[in-house]
Amino acid sequence: MCEWHNHALTNAEGDRIAIYSHVYDITDNLENKRQLEGLVDRLPGIVYRHQNEPGWPLAFVKGSCVELTGYTSEELADEVLLAEEIIHPDDRTYVQTETEQSLAEHQSYNLTYRIRMKSGVTKWIWECGGKVTLSNGDSVLEGFLISVDTVDLDRLSQFS
Numbered sequence: 001m002c003e004w005h006n007h008a009l010t011n012a013e014g015d016r017i018a019i020y021s022h023v024y025d026i027t028d029n030l031e032n033k034r035q036l037e038g039l040v041d042r043l044p045g046i047v048y049r050h051q052n053e054p055g056w057p058l059a060f061v062k063g064s065c066v067e068l069t070g071y072t073s074e075e076l077a078d079e080v081l082l083a084e085e086i087i088h089p090d091d092r093t094y095v096q097t098e099t100e101q102s103l104a105e106h107q108s109y110n111l112t113y114r115i116r117m118k119s120g121v122t123k124w125i126w127e128c129g130g131k132v133t134l135s136n137g138d139s140v141l142e143g144f145l146i147s148v149d150t151v152d153l154d155r156l157s158q159f160s
Helices: 027-042 065-069 073-078 082-086 092-104 153-157
Strands: 002-010 016-025 045-051 058-063 109-116 122-133 139-147
Touching: 027 058, 045 065, 058 065, 058 073, 065 073, 065 139, 082 109, 092 109, 092 122
Parallel strands: none
Antiparallel strands: 002 016, 045 058, 045 139, 109 122, 122 139
């Protein structure tokens, strides 16, 4: 697979005098992306990226979204504010405070709290994540969520 870019070369009068083409072999990139997406789709949780701003709007979310939250990945990315609609109201201050403290100390966060599924059912989850600086200089939060009903919290703590 290739990615092809064409650029017109012009003279001083603005007349097109040639076309410059550059071709990139993206076969390996596509295969790596396919493998990563396959891995994420088989995880018993959700991987995410969200803006570090009020409501924590999700920019990217993949994995077992419906099983964990009742929402599809599209609903989570387009319609739902993580902090305002999914995190249990009684746990929002705890999650916000702990996340901000970890980020201020330049550390990853490791939290256990309740979420409210789309159906209204309350579920305990474990989350680990941290701040990532993108190539354009923007900072985002990336992490992983999993239901603690299916895991041993003591074993998970070794990964934070």
